[in-house]
Amino acid sequence: MKKIITDAIFAVSIFFLSLSVTAYAAGSGLSENERSWIDEFNQVCSETGASMTLSEDQLKDRISSAEGLKGRLGTLDDSAKKVYSRRLDMCRNMYTFALEAKGKKTNK
Amino acid sequence: MRKLFLPLAAVIILLVSGAAFAQHGDGIKKRRPLPEEYGTVEINNYSEYTGLAPVMYPHWLHRSIYTCRLCHVDIGFAMKAGGTGITAKDNEKGFYCGTCHNGKMIFRGKPVFKACTNAHAPRGWLTPEQARRCDKCHSEGKETVQDYDFYSYTADFPKETFGNGIDWEKAESEGKIQLIDYISGVSARRPDLPIPPDADIIPKLEGMPKVEFSHKKHMDLSGCELCHPEIFSIRKSGDHMSMADNFDGKYCGACHGKVAFPLIECGRCHKSAAFQ
Numbered sequence: 001m002k003k004i005i006t007d008a009i010f011a012v013s014i015f016f017l018s019l020s021v022t023a024y025a026a027g028s029g030l031s032e033n034e035r036s037w038i039d040e041f042n043q044v045c046s047e048t049g050a051s052m053t054l055s056e057d058q059l060k061d062r063i064s065s066a067e068g069l070k071g072r073l074g075t076l077d078d079s080a081k082k083v084y085s086r087r088l089d090m091c092r093n094m095y096t097f098a099l100e101a102k103g104k105k106t107n108k
Numbered sequence: 109m110r111k112l113f114l115p116l117a118a119v120i121i122l123l124v125s126g127a128a129f130a131q132h133g134d135g136i137k138k139r140r141p142l143p144e145e146y147g148t149v150e151i152n153n154y155s156e157y158t159g160l161a162p163v164m165y166p167h168w169l170h171r172s173i174y175t176c177r178l179c180h181v182d183i184g185f186a187m188k189a190g191g192t193g194i195t196a197k198d199n200e201k202g203f204y205c206g207t208c209h210n211g212k213m214i215f216r217g218k219p220v221f222k223a224c225t226n227a228h229a230p231r232g233w234l235t236p237e238q239a240r241r242c243d244k245c246h247s248e249g250k251e252t253v254q255d256y257d258f259y260s261y262t263a264d265f266p267k268e269t270f271g272n273g274i275d276w277e278k279a280e281s282e283g284k285i286q287l288i289d290y291i292s293g294v295s296a297r298r299p300d301l302p303i304p305p306d307a308d309i310i311p312k313l314e315g316m317p318k319v320e321f322s323h324k325k326h327m328d329l330s331g332c333e334l335c336h337p338e339i340f341s342i343r344k345s346g347d348h349m350s351m352a353d354n355f356d357g358k359y360c361g362a363c364h365g366k367v368a369f370p371l372i373e374c375g376r377c378h379k380s381a382a383f384q
Contacts, residue, residue, distance in 0.1 A: 041296075042296035042297075043296075045296060046296040046297060046298050046299075047298075047299070048298075048331070048332055048333045049298050049299070049301035049327075049331055049332050050298075050299055050301060050302060051332065052302070052304060053302050077201075078197075079195075079197060079198040079201045079203045080201070080203070082184075082193065082198065082203075083183070083184040083198075083203050083204070084184075086184045086186065087181070087182075087184050090181060090333040090334075090338070091333060093333070093336075093337050093338065094332055094333035094336055094337070096337070097336045097337040097341065097342065100342045101342060104342060
């Protein structure tokens with residue numbers, strides 16, 4: 001009987017220990033998926049400042065990558081999603097703006 | 109007929125005065141903010157709901173340290189007050205205010221104070237230090253001690269007439285302030301930006317001096333995506349920017365009149381000897 005109680009206490013302790021480790025891991029920093037999403041975002045959106053120097057094909061490529069990223073926003077947690085959703089919109093809109101501006105220039 | 113005259117006159121007077129009252133709001137001219145108040149934003153998405161005072165965000169202090177782009181593009185703060193929907197949880201996770209206010213980032217030799225993490229705890233549960241920390245930002249209507257006093261901080265900054273009473277552009281060119289534009293882990297590394305040419309904006313009003321718009325000055329502070337296309341989109345024929353729009357918070361008025369120098373400093377944009 002004593003052994004059963006000791007084993008039960010041990011099992012419960014292990015359960016709570018693993019729970020707290022999981023919670024700690026979740027609370028400390030970003031998951032692998034989040035990190036990879038953000039890295040890709042940084043890659044796609046680092047050229048907004050130079051968007052007027054990009055060709056129309058390059059701009060279309062950046063816009064389509066941004067749209068791809070938008071479809072995968074679900075991999076981020078709520079706070080990150082809120083921040084990066086706005087950042088991604090600004091980035092995509094800037095490339096679209098540059099593409100439209102180029103189109104307008106060509107039509108003149 | 110005479111019996112009807114008095115009530116009719118009273119109704120007409122009431123209607124006319126009511127209309128005049130409605131046109132001028134509460135009938136009191138809006139107070140011009142003091143230099144240290146200019147640009148201050150009240151953030152109250154959830155503060156009062158959770159029993160805290162609203163945050164009084166001092167734009168003057170942050171703009172003396174960071175570019176507009178860093179906060180409004182890289183950190184993701186919306187351009188309209190209350191548009192971001194910041195929560196204590198976001199800050200705790202290192203977003204928004206918590207990007208810098210995390211107790212770890214070192215600025216001018218000391219850690220930047222941490223945003224209050226247990227904001228929802230009953231007041232009695234907080235230590236005096238925690239309560240003081242919450243009050244630094246959640247300060248509306250409170251006498252709080254801040255780390256930086258506006259007047260001593262800006263004492264030797266070049267002066268201007270309106271807004272904060274500071275010529276921020278000159279303060280930067282004289283080296284009084286050095287604006288940070290990059291935070292590791294938040295900002296993306298950007299190549300050097302090619303600067304689009306400056307533009308002359310010719311007013312429709314005869315005799316009004318043209319505006320010499322400097323893309324460089326604005327890009328250094330704001331990057332591209334802060335203005336395009338949200339504030340300045342592709343102009344279609346027939347689209348005109350007017351001063352009335354600006355005063356309404358559109359176009360230049362999205363920043364000028366709120367945080368950047370106000371629109372009543374005509375000569376800062378309409379370059380003419382008459383305005384100097």
